[in-house]
Amino acid sequence: MTRPHTPQPGELPSLGQLNRATLIALGAAAALLVTIVLPAEYGYDPTGVGGMLGLTEMGKVKQAEHRDEAPATKPALPVPATPEQAQASRPVGQPVTVSLTLKPNEGREVKATMKAGEALVYRWHTDGAEVRFELHGEEFGAPADQYSSYEKGTAAKADGSFRAPFDGTHGWYWRNRTDKPVTITVTATGEFSSFAAKP
Template sequence: MFNSPLPSASELPSSRQLIRSTAIAFAVAIGLLVTVVMPSEYAVDPTGLGRAMGLTQMGEIKISLAQEALADEAATKVVAVAPAPAKPTPAPPVAPAAAPPVAAVQPAAKTDKVSLTLKPGEGREIKLEMRKGTAVAYEWSASGPVNHDTHGETYDAAQGDFHSYSKGRQVNDDKGELIALFDGTHGWFWRNRTSGNVTIVLNTTGDYLNLKK
């Protein structure tokens, strides 16, 4: 039987070469963690490359799906108890009518009409940049049932930190008045849980700075 000769000491990698190879492998691993794993799994993108490659959006969708799953699970366990109707109180005496105050000049309201189409399983949002205390009248309709969440975030909000105004599951439309509780972005998130495309049309009128899709 032929036995291959053992390599000589000069043919083996030196300690310096091993350390260098280890350092290179470590640097590559850190680079992949920061540019690929963190954006795609946790929506954390310190370098900005993840968003440029579409990985950060993937991570945001994963986080949104996880939050929605938790909300759906909680909704099946919690039964809301309706408050007892309040007893009617006698009407107070009518005071003499005062002179009407002089109406303040209000800024012209903005009006927008936008639409978007969701593929099966897809979720998207439309936001309004609003100041605290301003109000917007809205109405939207969908060609099929969707899950929705009307919510807002402050300008410096952390990932997943938001205030929910209202939400619903498998509905085709909604309308009302959105009053901003703080400076920031306020709007709507929809998700299509059907097997076909769903088109949503949103109409907004009120005091807001701009609309973002």
Template sequence: MFNTPLPTVNELPTTRKLVRSTVIAILVAAGLLVTVVMPSEYAIDPTGVGRTLGLTQMGELKIILAQEALADAAPPQASAPAPAPAPAPQAVQSQPIAAPVPPPVSTTAPALKTNQMSVTLKPGEGTEIKLEVLKDKTVSYEWTAVGGPVNYDTHGEPYNGEKGYFHSYNKGKQVKSDKGEFTAIFDGTHGWFWRNRSNNDVTIALKTTGDYLSVKQ
């Protein structure tokens, strides 16, 4: 056996070195928390580094996936009773009045954008495509899924909105296509989230037409 000699007092680290090492470790841990953990887990990115590294997008996707899982587990809501029929209006005699002159109508139509995009999802994979749309602007769309059905959610998120808040326009499960239009209820990003629940690769082709600013894919 070999006996290892004990270190001398001069070889032990001083209190100043221990304090400095502790401070450095705390600063490194805080930096990792702000730049890596918070963006990737909670989509909170106070420094902007997380979005540059793609970590904030990861956190946003985790939040959407968690919301989708909660929506899947929620029981279906009972349909509201049909409203009672309104009473028939009674005829009222009135004196004819002159029809007002309508204001001149502008013949200049807003410039509409049209885009065609596609994305392929592996089994169990999810993704989204968003449009930047201002309030009260309308977008028409049509998409098809080739290879199998998908779950989808058409929704919007306001600029600088509360964390986790979104408005759902419509959603569906095990769907191969959808078409329609939506009118933005606030300034923000509006679009689609798809998840492939099948055992095959699924390719989604999307066509959009409307008064929007840009596409985020």
């Protein structure tokens, strides 16, 4: 049986060598952070190397997608009805159709005001291009950043039914990630007091 080699004091690295190796490792890590990680993950390129490697654009796309994950919501405060909202109010059972056109990189919402347990049947489609979407809802009086997400993805159309889990506004947030305007048309039938595009 062979005994493992035990290093002698002269074979071990000195404190100076260990410090130098640690500084080299820290320098390499910092260089990778600044030239690769920051451009690829955050779109921030202080040295310009990320741009030359095509990483900065990738990071900017990632950051834009992260911002898209949560729609900009506002506190649910009572506001005067606009003409568009007044037209969208109707008796239960009568379908309501709303159309809106999104400029490149623009996002907007269409919301139904519903009580807990009320249901609607919906169908929406674009004029061809796929858009990012999120079906979500906010309780009345909830903080601006508090909402419930039910479904999200990328599509050119969708249909189905939805039952409100709480009193509040429920609907879609769409974002046009193309370089041309996209028109979205959504129709809903069911139990809701209003169904309209948000400004």
